[in-house]
Amino acid sequence: MTLTGMMLIGAESHRGRNGEIHAIDPSTGAKLEPAFDGGGAAEVDRACQLAWDAFDRFRETAPEDRAVFLEAVARNILDLGDALIVRAMAESGLLRARLEGERGRTVGQLRLFAAVVREGSWLGARIDPALPERAPLPRPDLRQRRIPLGPVAVFGASNFPLAFSVAGGDTASAFAAGCPVVVKAHSAHPGTSELVGRAVQAAVAECGLPEGVFSLIFGAGSSVGTALVADPRIRAVGFTGSRRGGVALMEVAAKRPEPIPVYAEMSSINPVFLLPAALAARAEALGKSFVASLTLGAGQFCTNPGILLAVDGPDLDRFVASAVDALGGSAAPTMLTPGIHAAFDAGVAALAGNARVATLARGLDGDGPNRCRAALFATTADAFLDDPALREEVFGAASLLIRCPDLESLRTVAERLDGQLTATLQMDAADTGAAAVLLPTLERKAGRILANGWPTGVEVCHAMVHGGPFPATSDGRTTSVGTAAIERFLRPVCYQDIPADLLPQALRDGNPLGLWRRFDGALGRH
Numbered sequence: 001m002t003l004t005g006m007m008l009i010g011a012e013s014h015r016g017r018n019g020e021i022h023a024i025d026p027s028t029g030a031k032l033e034p035a036f037d038g039g040g041a042a043e044v045d046r047a048c049q050l051a052w053d054a055f056d057r058f059r060e061t062a063p064e065d066r067a068v069f070l071e072a073v074a075r076n077i078l079d080l081g082d083a084l085i086v087r088a089m090a091e092s093g094l095l096r097a098r099l100e101g102e103r104g105r106t107v108g109q110l111r112l113f114a115a116v117v118r119e120g121s122w123l124g125a126r127i128d129p130a131l132p133e134r135a136p137l138p139r140p141d142l143r144q145r146r147i148p149l150g151p152v153a154v155f156g157a158s159n160f161p162l163a164f165s166v167a168g169g170d171t172a173s174a175f176a177a178g179c180p181v182v183v184k185a186h187s188a189h190p191g192t193s194e195l196v197g198r199a200v201q202a203a204v205a206e207c208g209l210p211e212g213v214f215s216l217i218f219g220a221g222s223s224v225g226t227a228l229v230a231d232p233r234i235r236a237v238g239f240t241g242s243r244r245g246g247v248a249l250m251e252v253a254a255k256r257p258e259p260i261p262v263y264a265e266m267s268s269i270n271p272v273f274l275l276p277a278a279l280a281a282r283a284e285a286l287g288k289s290f291v292a293s294l295t296l297g298a299g300q301f302c303t304n305p306g307i308l309l310a311v312d313g314p315d316l317d318r319f320v321a322s323a324v325d326a327l328g329g330s331a332a333p334t335m336l337t338p339g340i341h342a343a344f345d346a347g348v349a350a351l352a353g354n355a356r357v358a359t360l361a362r363g364l365d366g367d368g369p370n371r372c373r374a375a376l377f378a379t380t381a382d383a384f385l386d387d388p389a390l391r392e393e394v395f396g397a398a399s400l401l402i403r404c405p406d407l408e409s410l411r412t413v414a415e416r417l418d419g420q421l422t423a424t425l426q427m428d429a430a431d432t433g434a435a436a437v438l439l440p441t442l443e444r445k446a447g448r449i450l451a452n453g454w455p456t457g458v459e460v461c462h463a464m465v466h467g468g469p470f471p472a473t474s475d476g477r478t479t480s481v482g483t484a485a486i487e488r489f490l491r492p493v494c495y496q497d498i499p500a501d502l503l504p505q506a507l508r509d510g511n512p513l514g515l516w517r518r519f520d521g522a523l524g525r526h
């Protein structure tokens with residue numbers, strides 16, 4: 001497929017007039033062709049109107065039809081073949097194996113949501129039949145199902161050009177819920193976005209859905225994103241990116257005459273607790289596996305282990321020696337964009353220049369622009385508690401070890417942490433007591449708690465939580481990965497004494513969709 005540089009507004013390919021966006025190959029610094037047209041208020045208005053016009057029809061598509069649509073998107077992405085991988089490699093600096101894996105995750109995610117849509121429990125069907133004889137008052141017939149919120153604005157993320165972008169988890173879960181989607185493409189990978197966007201656009205047409213189910217808009221800067229979130233026809237937002245960007249969009253959404261939910265995944269330093277017995281038993285192995293997680297994909301994961309906490313002593317010294325050795329020999333991969341590389345270098349320079357922080361190791365330098373030289377720093381619990389700057393995310397392969405005098409201080413530091421996507425315990429059986437003391441704190445701080453693993457690499461499944469209290473996300477009640485992500489885009493409606501032929505299929509007598517429903521309190525296929 002030849003790239004055109006045009007936006008996709010419903011079924012049309014559309015030329016924009018608001019400047020040009022060029023992808024940059026971060027491994028060379030070279031501009032990539034073609035130029036992509038920037039959109040503006042006119043494109044936002046048209047895409048939102050089409051999305052609104054499509055909403056009532058799309059939300060009442062039969063579960064089977066919506067599932068077939070999600071599967072068509074997955075198939076069309078695979079049909080793009082190697083051209084998609086080659087373009088994504090050029091635009092992101094990510095390696096082929098990583099992007100092929102990410103494509104598998106993206107397609108698998110779409111198919112998983114198709115299965116969820118077919119299964120139907122997301123409809124949350126409940127029926128409390130009328131009790132006309134009840135005294136002192138009769139009960140009316142009450143039936144509840146969940147309906148989609150309306151058109152969703154999705155912001156593609158720079159660090160997962162497939163799995164968190166145009167047809168990534170936000171889009172898949174919004175489609176599954178029955179919401180049309182308007183994507184604001186990330187300017188780091190416009191070609192990848194156009195390719196995937198065309199795959200989605202074709203699926204909409206193949207499935208006979210209204211064209212406004214999907215649009216894709218480009219735009220440098222903040223104006224397109226701001227206009228999209230402010231548009232009254234947009235009813236929810238999915239975002240993965242910087243804390244600054246996410247908070248700005250939360251403010252736009254909150255100031256609307258009708259505020260809407262923003263599901264922004266923003267900033268997390270993912271603490272890892274190295275508990276004493278685990279350190280005593282396997283400090284060297286932990287040092288190596290930590291560096292493997294830290295340097296994966298140049299550390300450009302929101303789940304990257306950005307701080308380590310441990311009780312100081314000889315076992316921690318063994319961990320440090322092993323980690324320093326592994327990190328000192330780690331190559332310098334290309335980062336996603338010059339801006340992300342500059343932010344990483346600035347964050348590392350700030351830590352290196354902090355009088356209460358020691359630089360333990362730096363990775364190898366690399367030839368070429370935008371290289372990520374991994375970094376490991378150390379500080380004390382007191383310094384960490386005193387200095388809020390030490391709690392900020394440095395996006396990339398940088399981590400800070402907090403040497404704590406004892407387990408009590410480990411817990412004090414844990415209590416001071418901001419909200420996190422993950423918290424990890426490296427523990428052996430003899431650490432169970434210490435872990436049990438930390439657990440209530442970690443539950444309050446994080447969306448996912450791991451034992452003896454590393455936080456990078458998020459499973460897409462039913463039990464996953466990729467979320468957490470602010471600033472990890474804007475709304476810690478939800479997840480952006482896994483099938484529970486569909487919940488973000490639904491709301492309940494109760495039908496009281498509504499005549500049978502007006503009821504939605506999900507709530508009709510005889511259960512025509514064969515759903516699991518809660519009937520008078522009992523769950524079953526009633």
Ligand SMILES: NC(=O)c1ccc[n+]([C@@H]2O[C@H](COP(=O)([O-])OP(=O)(O)OC[C@H]3O[C@@H](n4cnc5c(N)ncnc54)[C@H](O)[C@@H]3O)[C@@H](O)[C@H]2O)c1
Nearest residue numbers: 158159186222225226241242245248266267302340343395
């Ligand atoms: N949490 C994560 O997973 C994650 C992922 C990628 C980047 N980041 C962080 O974000 C930094 C910048 O990277 P990025 O470009 O991917 O993220 P970003 O937040 O700058 O941009 C993400 C998207 O939001 C839009 N946007 C940003 N600010 C906006 C505003 N004020 N109003 C309207 N739209 C706005 C951008 O145009 C882009 O489409 C990185 O250095 C890193 O610190 C975090």
Ligand SMILES: O=CCCC(=O)C(=O)O
Nearest residue numbers: 159301302303456457458
């Ligand atoms: O960067 C955010 C997502 C991280 C992720 O999905 C993973 O670690 O697999």
